[in-house]
């Protein structure tokens with residue numbers, strides 16, 4: 008197998024045995040980027056020279072006998088809404104086209120400290136708003152399994168880069184499914200941790216009560232390894248949980264006998280693609296064979312999740328995005344007119360008008376409306392109340408089950424352009440991933456099969472807060488007994 012197609016732990020083993028050098032790994036990844044990036048467009052920025060230089064430094068440390076972390080010398084791609092000191096962080100928005108953060112996000116600082124190689128910043132839907140990576144100011148990312156299909160979103164660049172061999176690992180962010188849905192569409196593993204488990208310091212805010220950073224990888228072991236590094240309390244994030252972080256690799260046990268897994272019936276109703284349904288049913292059979300005790304259950308508030316999410320997420324977004332005024336960051340309008348007194352306000356307005364894409368504007372308007380005097384109680388407040396009921400649904404289900412299993416998305420990757428003019432259709436593609444964010448739960452998507460056309464299908468597992476280990480155990484067991492995660496796109 009080619010070096011750029013290995014998992015992080017495989018690369019680590021070779022580095023530790025000195026059978027390969029970090030520079031060769033980085034070169035292999037950069038070579039692949041040169042070969043396929045024109046077709047995929049997974050990256051906004053590639054740190055070619057810097058990555059090679061850092062790999063050389065790592066090699067000399069390894070030569071001197073230092074191998075202190077499983078992440079040392081491993082190339083990783085970072086979603087472009089995670090701040091990287093001195094490296095452009097655009098959120099795929101024109102308004103931040105030249106923004107170079109003066110600091111690293113906590114996750115990035117942790118990665119740098121252990122010697123991971125930051126290969127580049129990945130493409131995404133503008134400000135993480137979208138499900139297809141079509142809402143990027145820097146062009147659409149293409150799905151490596153079918154170039155005319157979307158990679159999912161908003162972390163589409165990260166998922167496509169992992170699937171196409173353009174990195175070894177990646178980080179994404181997930182507000183309503185943005186790690187899991189693209190991971191599902193691209194046939195890779197993606198995990199959204201419990202809210203508060205990974206620091207959000209340096210993650211450009213979209214909807215602060217929902218946002219989480221998490222891994223996108225080729226197998227479950229790499230997700231566990233990356234979780235070990237990125238989780239943990241951070242005083243710089245006021246919502247960061249102060250809880251001990253276990254060694255997640257300890258959860259990688261190939262045994263789920265007697266495990267109780269619930270299948271929420273609401274996730275198999277109207278709108279689900281037949282092939283997705285059949286693929287998930289087959290995966291359920293595999294888990295049953297492996298000794299899991301699988302039963303149907305119910306999450307009655309599921310029908311409200313899309314409506315609730317798009318009220319809460321847009322409300323938070325409208326206030327978070329108020330800071331982009333043409334003064335503090337990035338782009339400022341060139342034109343000035345009007346009287347001197349109003350020129351400043353006009354400058355704010357023009358900068359925002361010229362730079363935000365349609366979807367971002369739509370969300371700012373929706374969110375502002377939902378929060379406005381007279382509508383606040385009817386929309387935002389009511390949405391918060393229903394959010395509590397959704398949390399209660401899950402608390403009830405977790406009395407009977409160790410975890411819940413659903414499709415990650417109702418359909419496989421759709422075609423580029425298919426939903427872009429119909430926001431409601433686009434929003435519905437998040438229907439299975441949103442609840443985990445509203446309830447703050449950990450959730451993972453793993454590859455569980457393919458459609459006849461050869462598109463990957465993702466299976467989602469959700470567990471109670473801070474039970475990431477349960478998800479990793481079930482996901483690992485499934486993976487060890489199947490081979491879907493080993494297939495590679497032909498990239499035609």
Ligand code: GLN
Nearest residue numbers: 135136137182183184185
């Ligand atoms: N697709 C969802 C949205 O558009 C989720 C995005 C995300 O998780 N960042 O809001």
